[in-house]
Amino acid sequence: xxxxxxxxxxxxxxxxxxxxxxxxxxxxxxxxxxxxxxxxxxxxxxxxxxxxxxxxxxxxxxxxxxxxxxxxxxxxxxxxxxxxxxxxxxxxxxxxxxxxxxxxxxxxxxxxxxxxxxxxxxxxxxxxxxxxxxxxxxxxxxxxxxxxxxxxxxxxxxxxxxxxxxxxxxxxxxxxxxxxxxxxxxxxxxxxxxxxxxxxxxxxxxxxxxxxxxxxxxxxxxxxxxxxxxxxxxxxxxxxxxxxxxxxxxxxxxx
Amino acid sequence: xxxxxxxxxxxxxxxxxxxxxxxxxxxxxxxxxxxxxxxxxxxxxxxxxxxxxxxxxxxxxxxxxxxxxxxxxxxxxxxxxxxxxxxxxxxxxxxxxxxxxxxxxxxxxxxxxxxxxxxxxxxxxxxxxxxxxxxxxxxxxxxxxxxxxxxxxxxxxxxxxxxxxxxxxxxxxxxxxxxxxxxxxxxxxxxxxxxxxxxxxxxxxxxxxxxxxxxxxxxxxxxxxxxxxxxxxxxxxxxxxxxxxxxxxxxxxxxxxxxxxxxxxxxxxxxxxxxxxxxxxxxxxxxxxxxxxxxxxxxxxxxxxxxxxxxxxxxxxxxxxxxxxxxxxxxxxxxxxxxxxxxx
Numbered sequence: 001x002x003x004x005x006x007x008x009x010x011x012x013x014x015x016x017x018x019x020x021x022x023x024x025x026x027x028x029x030x031x032x033x034x035x036x037x038x039x040x041x042x043x044x045x046x047x048x049x050x051x052x053x054x055x056x057x058x059x060x061x062x063x064x065x066x067x068x069x070x071x072x073x074x075x076x077x078x079x080x081x082x083x084x085x086x087x088x089x090x091x092x093x094x095x096x097x098x099x100x101x102x103x104x105x106x107x108x109x110x111x112x113x114x115x116x117x118x119x120x121x122x123x124x125x126x127x128x129x130x131x132x133x134x135x136x137x138x139x140x141x142x143x144x145x146x147x148x149x150x151x152x153x154x155x156x157x158x159x160x161x162x163x164x165x166x167x168x169x170x171x172x173x174x175x176x177x178x179x180x181x182x183x184x185x186x187x188x189x190x191x192x193x194x195x196x197x198x199x200x201x202x203x204x205x206x207x208x209x210x211x212x213x214x215x216x217x218x219x220x221x222x223x224x225x226x227x228x229x230x231x232x233x234x235x236x237x238x239x240x241x242x243x244x245x246x247x248x249x250x251x252x253x254x255x
Numbered sequence: 256x257x258x259x260x261x262x263x264x265x266x267x268x269x270x271x272x273x274x275x276x277x278x279x280x281x282x283x284x285x286x287x288x289x290x291x292x293x294x295x296x297x298x299x300x301x302x303x304x305x306x307x308x309x310x311x312x313x314x315x316x317x318x319x320x321x322x323x324x325x326x327x328x329x330x331x332x333x334x335x336x337x338x339x340x341x342x343x344x345x346x347x348x349x350x351x352x353x354x355x356x357x358x359x360x361x362x363x364x365x366x367x368x369x370x371x372x373x374x375x376x377x378x379x380x381x382x383x384x385x386x387x388x389x390x391x392x393x394x395x396x397x398x399x400x401x402x403x404x405x406x407x408x409x410x411x412x413x414x415x416x417x418x419x420x421x422x423x424x425x426x427x428x429x430x431x432x433x434x435x436x437x438x439x440x441x442x443x444x445x446x447x448x449x450x451x452x453x454x455x456x457x458x459x460x461x462x463x464x465x466x467x468x469x470x471x472x473x474x475x476x477x478x479x480x481x482x483x484x485x486x487x488x489x490x491x492x493x494x495x496x497x498x499x500x501x502x503x504x505x506x507x508x509x510x511x512x513x514x515x516x517x518x519x520x521x522x523x524x525x526x527x528x529x530x531x532x533x534x535x536x537x538x539x540x541x542x543x544x545x546x547x548x549x550x551x552x553x554x555x556x557x558x559x560x561x562x563x564x565x566x567x568x569x570x571x572x573x574x575x576x577x578x579x580x581x582x583x584x585x586x587x588x589x590x591x592x593x594x595x596x597x598x599x
Binding site for chain 1 (some may be wrong): 279285286287288290299307308309318486487488489490491492493494495497505506507508509510512513525527528529530544577579580
């Protein structure tokens, strides 16, 4: 770690997002001071108006990159930080802002007309994930993040860890909850192709997976389309559902 | 083996007697299916359940288990006592008891016994019950439809009465204290044999009976069939999650939120997970889904045999239902059947 003080200096930056993931970090509640006690929190707009410091060790980024300005911001964070952590689906996959990536110019025109105001972000670009712009060391997935996942990843960045993040998809974790499968009920569920790790908590609450953890790098989308087709859900519905959190990979899907 | 007969109406008393000292886990209705869960009364139990979503493995090999706790500042292990609740696993089918017996061969190995597994197993009683095969059952093809050991009691429903096979002194004492028992008569034994034949004939004929499966696995190791399965595999690991005999695990050191203390956890893993055979340095010994699916089937139908003389797969059919890509040992048996027909 850089700097004279031993305590790692951390900055939090919010890009295009609802800031819900940053808020959710405070939901570790009784552990919050224990967590913050391990770092020197230098910049967090949600808690303080102090300006961004010149030097820091860990940069935590929420949100998608949607402007040229945001691109410059994340590049500067990469330059300054030993470790970059993204939190949430917007940062990891472009998430909700990414829904407008495919037809971005038309979407902008529909909202703003011919002249996009600077207030909408200086130099609007088609939304992309942070990892599309800079190298990202750690990702905390999901919408919103699980605050304990964030603590685990932060500690991984600070101390190292032997916890390995798998790319297997969700159904295995879901089986452990013993809730049965949505596909037997003609209901679309993105667990077939979504990266595991969340414990299948939505299906466990009776709601199908909407893919917020992101498409697994080992997802077998063609097979998932066959499953959806056979279950009477339809492959098109699967593709449409993937667009909510997985705009980028979905665009490559037909390739 | 000691046999006794009891009236079916006595069964709630047996459950009540178990509940005095044990947590009773039994099959209950769960959504559209069934699951093994702790019960608080006999009425919750579904005695004639076809199968459950997951197996009894979760009570012996939990999906996550703390092995010990540690203190980061001292870099030392702290005292940790594994807390195990004495349990009765009630209503296990023969395949599932055979599955536990298979796990015993691995975790109660004479040279490297696993103390956590042994502690769970020692505190657990198993009460089996007869079943009628569901459409996805193929235990009879893998010599797992009958069970000769590994249970404390095994109940065979003879219609209004149970023929009870007694496998342990502990269970016998509870049974004798709770229920009125009588000797089995010739009539009971005749009925038992009739029902056994009836059960044997009830298995689906759609699943081929293949001889010399381990040898065929070797003979067709490089067949394109495995690539077909690999192309379908969703890499979801549902097969391993529901499997009563998949026991592979990962080890992780999990820090508490303050970063000062933590636990070493055993987390059940799956060889169908893409990173399962990834090693330091970045090499993955089974990089493709084809390799992973093939490996899993080999362990179930070939590798375990060569070491322990029986199939690791017990034909319970859970993966048949769980896999959304139709990958299961049944597909392997059908493949061998096709190959046999081609050769003929």
